[in-house]
Amino acid sequence: MNKYEILSLIGEGAYGIVMKAKNRESGEIVAIKKFKESEDDESARKTILREVKILKMLKHENIVQLREAFRRKGKLYLVFEYVDxxxxxxxxxxxxxxxxxxxxxxxxxxxxxxxxxxxxxxxxxxxxxxxxxxxxxxxxxxxxxxxxxxxxxxxxxxxxxxxxxxxxxxxxxxxxxxxxxxxxxxxxxxxxxxxxxxxxxxxxxxxxxxxxxxxxxxxxxxxxxxxxxxxxxxxxxxxxxxxxxxxxxxxxxxxxxxxxxxxxxxxxxxxxxxxxxxxxxxxxxxxDVVIDKRPQTSLSIERGRSAFSSNYYRPKISLPVNPSPNNTQQKKSQKNYLSIPPDKKRFVVKEYGKVYxxxxxxxxxxxxxxxxxxxxxxxxxxxxxxxxxxx
The missing domain is CATH 1.10.510.10 (Transferase(Phosphotransferase) domain 1)
Structure with a gap:
């Protein structure tokens, strides 16, 4: 776990907890799923290994990507890409x-x-x-x-x-x-x-x-x-x-x-x-679904209505589907985000851990x-x- 800096708790369930973390080496933000059961629990271990096996089979832009799996002090952890x-x-x-x-x-x-x-x-x-x-x-x-x-x-x-x-x-x-x-x-x-x-x-x-x-x-x-x-x-x-x-x-x-x-x-x-x-x-x-044909890009979003807020301001950007920390386009998008007036950023900022x-x-x-x-x-x-x- 020394590889990751824990930032906050995202949520919890019967299986354990999910934490937002930062990879100290790459700077990538990830989601870490920590299981309550130890690896000594044969049933839990079998279920987790099956999930890992399936996730490794499923490399697709609309399926969450597993970064790595590891164990520490008898507990099992799965590290995923972070999504907002x-x-x-x-x-x-x-x-x-x-x-x-x-x-x-x-x-x-x-x-x-x-x-x-x-x-x-x-x-x-x-x-x-x-x-x-x-x-x-x-x-x-x-x-x-x-x-x-x-x-x-x-x-x-x-x-x-x-x-x-x-x-x-x-x-x-x-x-x-x-x-x-x-x-x-x-x-x-x-x-x-x-x-x-x-x-x-x-x-x-x-x-x-x-x-x-x-x-x-x-x-x-x-x-x-x-x-x-x-x-x-x-x-x-x-x-x-x-x-x-x-x-x-x-x-x-x-x-x-x-x-x-x-x-x-x-x-x-x-x-x-x-x-x-x-x-x-x-x-x-x-x-009538319009698909962006450019490689490794997603939907462009402009000023208009949003699922996050009835009125919002957002620069017209197109982010990579699987952005890496060194990606030039991602850095440009981050620069665009930083240029948004503070009072307009509320549609992007989210406090995790709320009660649903x-x-x-x-x-x-x-x-x-x-x-x-x-x-x-x-x-x-x-x-x-x-x-x-x-x-």
Missing amino acids: KNLLEIIEENQNGIEPEKIKWYIYQLCKAINFCHMQNVIHRDIKPENLLISLTGSLRLCDFGFARLFSNKDPMTDYVATRWYRAPELLVGFPYDLSVDMWAIGCMMAELIDGQPLFPGESDIDQIYCIQKCLGMLIPQHQEAFQRKKEFSGLKLPKIQKLESVEKRYQGKIDRNAIEFIENLIQMDPSKRLTASQALQHSYFN KKHLTHVGERHEVKGNNPAFRITSNDLHRRKVDGV
């Missing part, structure tokens, strides 16, 4: 939703990242706003591969993955699943960006199924059968829905029909009917909750705050 914000912070700052153009740009980059993962047969299994990092130039990085696995039709996989609000129906009922669970999560998260509220804000697993059915109708027959077999749902019946509240009805007037159709194609009840990542990138929703409040949406017609059935269990994470869960 995560998408949850942007949602918190824009509680009525984000501009459609920015949503499209974020989702396009996410689909590129997931398409690359799926091409390598990697399933992420935990796509959510906290695990999407956003740079000051609007470049997205997918992070936290703690739940990720190499997908195989032969090997069984646990169904207790993904945060509940982004969990596909097959995960909720314990049915075998595939890469399409990542696409469901993308659809849920895209919808959340539109109005700042989760699409399916279930407070328990059975409530999550209720929220999904209220929007999309009954589970497909295979999933209904799996529901009846799952012991956590023993003695329960699927919630009956009197009136559907469709995606189109909820978001009409906020986004165009093409965007609504794109979401609908991602959150199909039948996994086989969901868009794959490759198909998503070819969807007409992305026809959970935003809940009230859903009417709740079913009656009785007894201690695990299906009704609400975890402390559901009731209290969201913490940074990853890099």
